[in-house]
Amino acid sequence: MSSNRSESIRENSHGAPASRPKSAEFKLGDFAIDEYRRxxxxxxxxxxxxxxxxxxxxxxxxxxxxxxxxxxxxxxxxxxxxxxxxxxxxxxxxxxxxxxxxxxxxxxxxxxxxxxxxxxxxxxxxxxxxxxxxxxxxxxxxxxxxxxxxxxxxxxxxxxxxxxxxxxxxxxxxxxxxxxxxxARWSWPAIEGLKDFQGRTFHSADFDVGEQTWQDAVKNWGDKKVGVIGVGSSAIQIVPALHDKVAKVVNYVRGKTWLAAPFAGTKIAELISRDPNVENYVFTETDREAFKDPVYYKQFRHELEADLNSAHPSTLRGSEMQEVARVAFRESMLKKLAKKPWIADHLIPDFAVACRRLTPGPGYLEALCEDNVDFVTTHIKRVTRTGIETVDGKHEELDVIICATGYDTTWQxxxxxxxxxxxxxxxxxxxxxxxxxxxxxxxxxxxxxxxxxxxxxxxxxxxxxxxxxxxxxxxxxxxxxxxxxxxxxxxxxxxxxxxxxxxxxxxxxxxxxxxxxxxxxxxxxxxxxxxxxxxxxxxxxxxxxxxxxxxxYELLDPGVQNRFYWLGEGQTYAEKTNSGDRAWYLNDEELDIPPVPEA
Missing domain, CATH: 3.50.50.60 (FAD/NAD(P)-binding domain)
Known part of the structure; x- marks a missing residue:
């Protein structure tokens, strides 16, 4: 290798790169190696x-x-x-x-x-x-x-x-x-007439009710008819939360989605099995008291997280876990929709479990089966001053519309x-x-x-x-x-x-x-x-x-080319100032003592 540049790297007689010529201008930094810049x-x-x-x-x-x-x-x-x-x-x-x-x-x-x-x-x-x-x-x-x-x-x-x-x-x-x-960036869906609606309009990402909780905000909604647009994770939580607090809920759904059921034998299934009639297990005072034991709690949390981290194979096409999940989730959804089985035809997907975000959705399917909840799969044509009209010409009078239509996910x-x-x-x-x-x-x-x-x-x-x-x-x-x-x-x-x-x-x-x-x-x-x-x-x-x-990388100090300028003046700050700990490497948090082999 050769070059006319004085700074070039040349090979010595053994074929190894030679050192760069020494610079007469190089000076040691006037700082200790651990005297870090602000x-x-x-x-x-x-x-x-x-x-x-x-x-x-x-x-x-x-x-x-x-x-x-x-x-x-x-x-x-x-x-x-x-x-x-x-x-x-x-x-x-x-x-x-x-x-x-x-x-x-x-x-x-x-x-x-x-x-x-x-x-x-x-x-x-x-x-x-x-x-x-x-x-x-x-x-x-x-x-x-x-x-x-x-x-x-x-x-x-x-x-x-x-x-x-x-x-x-x-x-x-x-x-x-x-x-x-x-x-984090949401916007209103492109639905004709949405701005002309004379009732109350909310986006799930901007459910603005001032300083109130949502529970306080909907206390007076007992006679209201509410339209919920969407079947993502937000809509799946909104519908069951509102159905028993309002006169009627109409869920407008365009797509299909899987709702998760616990895998048998996991820590999740073990907890839910304590009360099979609920999907979101509420911890009892006895549970919370047991969690105060650090040893028990550490084991509980570790096992729970290990369960979560065992589900990755279900995301691989054709895997056994994917097929097991598909059968289990379908069976669970059909069971919960028994009162309105026709909904399953419009909700249970043909695509694989987890193709779109998977959510447990406690109470959602049960809410869809309530008498005061309608599940509408016909596409929305427009929003009128008083409600929503679908492409088949049907019109639903509504007092409130909640757009649970997600976020801008274009990464802009x-x-x-x-x-x-x-x-x-x-x-x-x-x-x-x-x-x-x-x-x-x-x-x-x-x-x-x-x-x-x-x-x-x-x-x-x-x-x-x-x-x-x-x-x-x-x-x-x-x-x-x-x-x-x-x-x-x-x-x-x-x-x-x-x-x-x-x-x-x-x-x-x-x-x-x-x-x-x-x-x-x-x-x-x-x-x-x-x-x-x-x-x-x-x-x-x-x-x-x-x-x-x-x-x-670019070096910070102007004019410095030597990559080891950061070594400073050859000592630590404790030595430079004659203060601090000058045997810190023996401190407990620094020691790394290898175990002695038993045999």
Missing amino acids: MRIVVIGAGFSGITAGIRFRQKMQNIDLIIYEKNVGIGGTWHSNKYPGLACDIPSHSYQFTFTNKTDWSAFYAPGGEIRQYLEGVVDTYKLMPYIKLEHQLMHARYDEPSGKWHLRIRRPVNDVNAQFEEFEDTADFLFTGVGGL FEFPMLGRGGASLQGRWRPHPETYLTICVDGFPNWFMSLGPNAGVGSGSLLAIIERQVLYAVEAAKKMQRERLKSIEVKGEAVRDFDEYLEHYFPKTVFSEKCRSWYKMGQEEGRVTGLYPGSCLHAIRVLEHPRWEDYT
Whole structure:
């Protein structure tokens, strides 16, 4: 190998690369190796992801300025925004919490939404996060500045609540972490006449009843006729919550869906078997008292989560577990629809279980069989001033319409995001988003995310993945701080390789079958953008050890070319200042004592 450049790498007589010529200009840094530079970490969103980030960045990094911007008036993300009737968790409550906390007093197997929000508020209080959270602060624009390696952010905040006046200010971040999710942007369905309806209209994602709970809001609905549009997870919770509180519910359904039944022999089935007449087991005082025993609770939670993490084979086409689930779910649905068996013809799918989001839906099928609930599969033609007209000419007089019609799942964030060279993330993610392991994108340095494209799971606990995504981002920020980097950016080739993996993984799964799902940006067929290509446990392992070779780096200090400049002046801060612990490696939390083999 040869070159005319003085900085070229040459081979020595043994064929190994020779050293780069020494630079007379190189000087040692005047800092200790662990005298870390100050970094500003900005987190967008204060839901599960943002709260996790707030806890972990503070725990694992020193010398940082941390700020969490949340656009809502309270923390909780989707669990603050959503207040619709029947809102509840659709996986077991004990698996819908952080790995580092133990809530033992969940009221029910599928806890109501308000309880989950209170849990998050409790976590924020415990870890003293509120001083770092700025409520009613919405990110309006984000731009990466190449010369400085910083993100320039424009934030909107209210200045006068009475007149709804706002102001915008600028902030910068050395490291940006977003936890905004893919199910946060909703819009009204494109139904003719919807705006002309003279009754009350709600979207499930914006069930605005002021400071009231939904239970208080519907207390006076006893004589009301309510139309619920949709058969997704929200509609499946709304219908059973309302049917016994109103005069009539009309559920307008366009598609089909599976409703889950517990697998025999699992911890879930064991709990429900204690009271076979209910689908959402309510924990008794005896149960909650037993959960106070740390040993018993740890075993219970571990077994429950292991059950959830055993369902991945059901997502593979033609697997035995998929066939067993299909038979079991069909039998369960037919049994519950015995009073109105014709509904099964319109509701039980031809596609595989889990092709679209699977939900347990306690009480939904039973509610459909009630005398005051109508199940309408004829397509809606238009909304009139007094109700809904279907394409067959029938008209239903209604007082309230609830559109449980989902979210914008095209991954087009509501705020412009500009990377290197002014490249737009919105443009970068058309016709579909591309990422590296769901957490970052080439051309957008110093930005990591959770719950981005392909971050969801078809089975298992989403929170376990959120925690790993956050920890990965923390490690990236620590690397920037430790090695005095201006930027860390994933290589385009690594993004393309992950994209190729996605394309080859999903055809073997049920998610690629023909069914309309937010997993595929609301389409029946096409690119799967909502789900991780593998099991929950697979994702945890993948994110466990970052492949730093998949990234490119820029050094922070002007004029410095030597990659080891970050070694500083050859000592630690404790030595430099003659203070602190100078034998920290012997502390209990640092020791890694190998077990002595028995034989």
